[in-house]
Amino acid sequence: MPELPEIETVKSIIEPQIRGTTIKNTVVSQAKVIAYPTSSEFCERITGKKIISMSRRGKFLMIHLENGDRIILHLRMTGCLLVTPPDFPMQKHTHVIMQLSCGMELRFSDTRRFGRFWLLKSDEKDGYSGIDKLGIEPLNADFNAEYLRGRFGKRKKAIKECLLDQSVIAGIGNIYSDEILFRAKINPSTAANSLTEKDWERLAIEIPICLRYFIEKNKITQKDYLAAKGQDYRNTPFLQVYGHAGEPCPCCGETLVRTVIGGRSSVYCPNCQKKP
Known part of the structure; x- marks a missing residue:
């Protein structure tokens, strides 16, 4: 399973490519990777939203949208995020595709299908992903x-x-x-x-x-x-x-x-x- 350094690497690669873009359309081919809300509601609510930034918390990734909503993702064992041109060969186990206003696609693939997405509203308490139960970040100044x-x-x-x-x-x-x-x-x-x-x-x-x-x-x-x-x-x-x-x-x-x-x-x- 990717650990903190690997998740930080993913963030550093993906964020500059998606920051400031708008999600034009989303296709989910494996509904169970959307843990909350439903797959259809997930797609509906993020469509047309601008991506403001991306962050990491422990082994989780978060995509922050302009309206304050946040997409939370855990890659688990074999999950992978890629930003690709539309004609880039599709990986066999690609489960989520977000078509971006820049002409690129944000794709999530996962051979073992353990990875999960959550979508939370700006004022919604996270009682779903488990991110609220995480301890201190080991890179924080107050870690001692x-x-x-x-x-x-x-x-x-x-x-x-x-x-x-x-x-x-x-x-x-x-x-x-x-x-x-x-x-x-x-x-x-x-x-x-x-x-x-x-x-x-x-x-x-x-x-x-x-x-x-x-x-x-x-x-x-x-x-x-x-x-x-x-x-x-x-x-x-x-x-x-x-x-x-x-x-x-x-x-x-x-x-x-x-x-x-x-x-x-x-x-x-x-x-x-x-x-x-």
């Missing part, structure tokens, strides 16, 4: 060790599981939790309530540094993004532990180990990330 310790410090759960809790920190998933813990030299199975003050401080430093690093590494041109059909995330060559179980640690040479924590795989270095 005190916040982490206050929310996780009494938990007996493994710190790996804690970092995946979207109600506390928005946007971190399986990939970057491994990378963050490796950078912070913390064993992923360590109980959160056993972390020291220095551990919390290192985590608070490494989380935004790691995420910003991968946002930078994921940068891609609009042309290359379209050519790769939005699937060419460029983080893989820079991952130090995720996906590298059985290989030497890039820091000490010890063999990286894969384990399962809370039903999720985790890769770590038993030497650099010793358990207390």
